Amino acid sequence: MNYFRKILRYVIPYKRFAYLNIFFNILYALFSTLSFLALIPVLQVIFSDQREVGRQPVYEGITNLTSYIQDSLNYHLVKFINEYGDFKVLMFMIGVIIAIFLLKNLCNYMAMFYSTFLRNGVLKDLRNDLYSKVIQFPLAFYSEKRKGDTISRLSGDVDEVKNSVLSVLEMIIREPLTIIFSLATMLFISPKLTLFVFLFLPVSGFLISRIGKSLKKGSLKVQEEQGVFLSILEETMGGLRIIKAFHAEPLFQKKFEDSNQRFYKYSNSVLNRQNLASPLSELLGIITIGILLVYGGYLVFVDQTLDASFFLGYIMLAYNILTPAKAIAKASYSVKRANGSAMRILELLEAENTITDIANPIQKEGFDEVISLKNISFKYEDQYVLKDFSLEIPKGKTIALVGQSGSGKSTIANLLTRFYDVNEGSIEIDGVDIKNISKQSLRGLMGIVSQDSILFNDSVGNNLKLGKPLASDSELMEAAEISNSYEFIKELPEGFETNIGDSGNKLSGGQKQRLSIARAVLKNPPIMILDEATSALDTESERLVQDALEKMMKNRTSIVIAHRLSTIQNADQIVVLSKGKIVEQGKHQELLENKGVYYSLVEMQSLS
Incomplete structure (x- = not known):
């Protein structure tokens, strides 16, 4: 008993x-x-x-x-x-x-x-x-x-x-x-x-x-x-x-x-x-x-x-x-x-929550200089996905992560947001280990647009306000315009008050993705993480979403995990991963001229 x-x-x-x-x-x-x-x-x-x-x-x-x-x-x-x-x-x-x-x-x-x-x-x-x-x-x-x-x-x-x-x-x-x-x-x-x-x-x-x-x-x-x-x-x-x-x-x-x-x-x-x-x-x-x-x-x-x-x-x-x-x-x-x-x-x-705040964590209000991944290693079960991995992401820059499936791209996004904790090494923002920053303020610095547009059985407005519950109507409209979603929202029966159904199933894939972008824009975080945000879209939807993403990334630090390489040609730095390690990095044109792994990936997509 x-x-x-x-x-x-x-x-x-x-x-x-x-x-x-x-x-x-x-x-x-x-x-x-x-x-x-x-x-x-x-x-x-x-x-x-x-x-x-x-x-x-x-x-x-x-x-x-x-x-x-x-x-x-x-x-x-x-x-x-x-x-x-x-x-x-x-x-x-x-x-x-x-x-x-x-x-x-x-x-x-x-x-x-x-x-x-x-x-x-x-x-x-x-x-x-x-x-x-x-x-x-x-x-x-x-x-x-x-x-x-x-x-x-x-x-x-x-x-x-x-x-x-x-x-x-x-x-x-x-x-x-x-x-x-x-x-x-x-x-x-x-x-x-x-x-x-x-x-x-x-x-x-x-x-x-x-x-x-x-x-x-x-x-x-x-x-x-x-x-x-x-x-x-x-x-x-x-x-x-x-x-x-x-x-x-x-x-x-x-x-x-x-x-x-x-x-x-x-x-x-x-x-x-x-x-x-x-x-x-x-x-x-x-x-x-x-x-x-x-x-x-x-x-x-x-x-x-x-x-x-x-x-x-x-x-x-x-x-x-x-x-x-x-x-x-x-x-x-x-x-x-x-x-x-x-x-x-x-x-x-009584199950232990392995990802918790330390006593009296730091409440970080903004992002000033650089995100540093220092010699991090991580494994989901027995096999390491990342091993002794290091990367610097300066403020205001767009860094693209590319590579084949299983190379560790999405894992980096999960570690930055502390959905998982590194097994070894550290991730720092402005020299502060993210384990010492409160989860609430850490995630408050970040906006995420993922490959799967996760929406809820609620109105358009309430889905957008998820990260900013007290947003005004004018802020909602501005976020919708930046994300190229205002055109279809105003055509809905009740506009922003329209219920979009379970998982947003009353909308098309492109519309759902643009709402995900609008939600991130409304939150207005200094760091944006885009996890293969256009990979599941048709050409027309991709064009609208890509345009929305470019507007959103202006004056922000962006980490873009890319499946379609055509979407990252303007990135400040492209990091090519293979089996959890960096095999190449540089700008788009430089990497093409090197004719290495990145060149091979671009060639394969061009042929397909």
Whole structure:
């Protein structure tokens, strides 16, 4: 239960709701017991034929307390019957019972009312913290984990824990107290009968706990498999065009059905064990009551040491134990399942973020001189992508990185922005290691336009304002004009307020890329990183985007990762990479005259 206990710290901000829930649960347990006790005088009015007022009982010490209370009840009841009549006394007692049941159910409602705030509060805070972790993790985290599994933890696992918060409160407070109050009253009515109950309860508890032991393991399988099919679903929706183009629907259908079948099998196993709790506890309870009926009948009819009405009230109290016993069994199983979910949630909450700010990081406001990559080495897994790599990028210059796929171009962009950290060496801006600069201010110095135009299901304006939320309408328009996107934006149904759909799918590739450029322009950073920004475009779109890029790069330091070499002819310096090392660098014409690697790359593109 260690995992679940850790999650319970989320209850602390809502402890007043927990206290109120506990208070009303205590009252509920009390009124639940009283509701059955109040039936005893009603049974005596209906079944007893004694109508003569005898001598008033005298208290003779604690040892005779049960007899004294029974005799006192009989005495006063007969007295009231003689004074007011059977029917009036019966009506009064029924009124008392209705009032007790009303109070019992009111307390039950109030306990549930406050538990709602508690459970949903825990759910809200847990999801907020999980989302905060998800959004702060470095990119490397998601190269190792399925996205669907992370989504499953934020949805299914959190729901499982939320439902178990109430189960814990009921298991710890309401149901045990109902059992304790009922047992105490039963012990008071007949210690001999209650001895049977105490002998049988440990046997019941042992049998129920044996069934529950395998629930945590089974629950883990259920939640893990849910993560698998959510991942398949997420991949399917993201790659639907390719799936259809390659007629791969049957392949993905089978993958999903196989995962769903495993989920079906694991869920059946877990739920069937959990569902066994209620009938098993009820069966054991009825067996107990059967034994009580036999022995109680002996005490009433043969031994004559127990009044029949008290015995009937006793049996009702014994049956009153069954419902909370079943609830405790179900809650116990629910908590065992939640413990598995809590473990998966804590894995995420306690996972180490490898890219963090140092204590009191530097808040760098601007860029003045040079970006220096000093003898850096980096590997994604085992193989180095960059090895002992060095490069200087002076302020105001455009540096182009070219080379074949896998040469390390995009890795440099990822390291400059601290999406990943170097394994060796250092990256400095104006002589300050970027690890000593706060991530917020570091990334505030940079704008990124990537090959994939990542846009969100929101309006054009809100997509552009991502890096500058308080931008004015005139700033939006200026950024749109610089990026050559204003012409198509003003043709949209609602202009800047038009929703562009999931991933901007209502727009063409060229339009999406120009919006990405407009977003970077609006942010107005001193350093611009262009990661193959035109590689996926047709000729007309490339012309418009290239023109937009040239406008954007004026008076900025730009790092251009180029696939199409025609787009970088005016760069101040072209750096040619191969297998993570610089093999050539210089201006376009110089490199052509050298007839080296760059010349070969240009020739290959010209031929193609």
